[in-house]
Amino acid sequence: MTTGRAERREVTQKNSGSSTPGVTREFIGMDSPTARRAGSGGHPCQGVYYRGVGRKPKVAMIAAHYQIDFSEHYLADYMATRGIGFLGWNTRFRGHETSFLLDHALVDLGVGVRWLREVQGVETIVLLGNSGGGSLMAAYQSQAVEPNVTPLEGMRPATGLTELLPADGYIASAAHPGRPDVLTAWMDGSVVDELDPVATDSTLDLFAEQNGPPFSADFVKRYRAAQVKRNNAITDWVVKELKRVRKAGFSDRPFTVHRTWADPRMVDPALEPTKRPANTCYAGTPVNANRSAYGIAAACTLRNWLGMWSLRTAQTRAEPHLARIDCPALVINAEQDTGVYPSDAQRIHDALAGTDKTLCAVDTDHYFTTPGARSEKADMIAKWIAKRWR
Known part of the structure; x- marks a missing residue:
């Protein structure tokens, strides 16, 4: 599957109030098998890759959402300082939810996963399904291991939909069981x-x-x-x-x-x-x-x-996809969340097909903004990864 040449810009963060010392951020802009660079210059697939300065991580995470920009996800610097690469990734549908097509979004996600594997040489890729991204990333892994996603009626399947590279791990964080x-x-x-x-x-x-x-x-x-x-x-x-x-x-x-x-x-x-x-x-x-x-x-x-x-027709419900995911999985609930609840985390955990699955909680809000919560979450994920792949 060809995705075109990547536009790359690397910035080493200095010690300032809004950046993290020792973390390199690299902007990535790439074409998709089903969408090319826009006339105004923007690529359909865009993101920022975070890694420690001078490091080439063998384990990396990728996070994306249906329409919210995850290129500067709050967890990125935290993972990079712990030796884990982090690709905050966006599909062509960032900010354009009304035009969302699941099969095309999954192909765009595949561009990011393939870039990690083939360009960065990452050996272990972990999908981070945060908030609404929980069901989206579940759909990606589900399609990669057992193709099942179909296009809307009257449309042809997105090119590359059956060529997705599966990830090695799946994390659901403050995630709900799907858009419907x-x-x-x-x-x-x-x-x-x-x-x-x-x-x-x-x-x-x-x-x-x-x-x-x-x-x-x-x-x-x-x-x-x-x-x-x-x-x-x-x-x-x-x-x-x-x-x-x-x-x-x-x-x-x-x-x-x-x-x-x-x-x-x-x-x-x-x-x-x-x-x-x-x-x-x-x-x-x-x-x-x-x-x-x-x-x-x-x-x-x-x-x-x-x-x-739609409850009846949409393929953005997590549970059917989770039933095809048997890789190691971690489900994190935020105990002060005002929109996602413990029963949602339990549903996700129970629906996962694998036996290596962990359910845990952090006493914080949906965005983990309480003091120390993001560090606690990063430590939790880093330890979970180290136990399995490092």
Whole structure:
């Protein structure tokens, strides 16, 4: 598989407030088998490789996300100072989630993995599935060891999809079980009209005082069922709407999914108790976040919904992919996380096919920003790697 010549720029970090002494950062820009350099100059595959100055690591990690830029991932310098290479990698879909295609994203990930193996001479590659990247990196390894990913209906498989190099290890950190799963868990189950952000079923309103918190078991059961029903109802509409617009000569159309900061656990800390602060989510107070224009899946297209968010059709759910992963695996839960919970980490751990799998926790938030948490995480990973490959 050819990927074109890499654009490389190496910078040795000096001792300043925003850099780490002794760490070399090297920018990598490469073509993909299915995408070339843009007219404006950007490569579809981009990232930064971190390693200790004068070192050529034999073990390296690679991290990527569906659409968030991971080139400057917070863990990179920490791993580099511990003798482990770190490639913060981006596919062509960074910042362009609405155009996401899983098979093409996996091919772009393959460019980074191959670069580590063939250009850097890395002998052991560990996939880091952080947050939403957990299911994405699981899909990569799953496809590499047992091809199973198919393109969206009417599209041809991405070139190179069956030529992916498998990694040697897999880490899930503060990860959820997939895009459809996290969206559904966060969806407001009281929405009664997808075209009207105000219309609400008061008996299922998470923020109506008469319903809680605390929420009764019956309320939670009805609410969870309504969330699944909502996801499936959107899928039903999308399938029909896609047929309609295609008949009229359109390839796709955008639409909006509103009110997606409404997981009962965000509001009621008694539901799956952890060390997380009460009544919070990644976007602040849930009641305010839920009524804002910001949220996951807020901007969608019909094809994007089917390929990314639908419980019924998307291949971005982690568990089917984890069932094909039998390499050593480490699952790390953040005990103060306000959007990913211990049950998510347990689901990931249980779904992994291998016997060498470890589940552990760190008392910190989703981004490991509490004092010492990132060092603790890096030490945990370094020790886990050393026990198996160094």
